[in-house]
Amino acid sequence: MTLDRLGTETSLASLRARHAHSRWSFELDVFAAAGDLACTPRLVESTVAAPADLATGPGPYVVVIEGSLEVTGHLSLWTDDYRPGLVVVRGDLRARTLSFDNGARAVVEGSVFVEDCLFGDHGDRNGVLSVAGELRARALLLRHGARAYAGAGVSALIYAAEGTWEGLWPDIADEGVGDGAQFFAGAVLDRYGDLDFKRAIEAARAGHPLFLPGVEDAFPARPTARRT
Structure with missing residues (x-):
């Protein structure tokens, strides 16, 4: 089963009411105006522990996980070209490796801990990883405008284009x-x-x-x- 099929069906209105004061609530506006790309959001009311790899489908999707997300293998957050996708993790996110690209947007209210490498690609199609806490990985590798932000900072070897962040230069410039x-x-x-x-x-x-x-x-x- 893909990540965007976990939990139970809910509605944008219900998520808005439940998380009206969350910093990511504005992200739901994209799906309210999606037209042909509308989707039925999913709500997971507990921590998700995946014993192997886990991936989303091609989108569009909205998934809100009220606990943490723990993946022992590779976590792949993606969409088909220019389709929107949103994954919100209200706890921590842990994975051995992680990649996000195209229209996949991930919001983590805790911290992100990646045992090996974290990849972000095709940010020109809206891909972003936003972390309230710390982002920790062996390496963070970004290209094509993909962005990753962490309120408590990034602890990783950073490969990205110069100018990806204001005031932070990558260790290795793409x-x-x-x-x-x-x-x-x-x-x-x-x-x-x-x-x-x-x-x-x-x-x-x-x-x-x-x-x-x-x-x-x-x-x-x-x-x-x-x-x-």
Whole structure:
């Protein structure tokens, strides 16, 4: 079963009334005006513990989890091109690896703890991860305008385009000029020498290294919570 089929059916009106003062309630407006992309929201009234991988469907969807979300494998939050998707976790989110892309928007009222790597792609299609607490991962890798924000800071090696955040510069800048061979294993590079996100996600899920030996140690600030 996909994440967006968990819980019970509810309505946008019910979610608005229940969470009128939540910082993410405005996100529901997108679905109220969705027209052909309207969906029936789902409400999960407890913590979700998935013993393996877990993914959403292609969208549109709205899922509110009143507890935490714990995934022992890979968590994939995605939508088809330009379809909206919203996942709200009112507790903490934990996963071994995590990816979000296209129109998937994730709001976490607690903290996010990713054992290995966290990937965000296609932010130009509205993909974002917003965390009230801390975001902690081995590495946070973003491209194509994907954004991740954490109120208590990001503790991770950061790969992203310069200017992704005001006042925070990535450890490794995504310049798209074929310089990935300085940092990443050859198996996760494209033919131009840049990081291939599909290959990188597959490698992380399989437990294979993304970075060349010594690269992570060259960035001592990575375990420190840095404000976004």
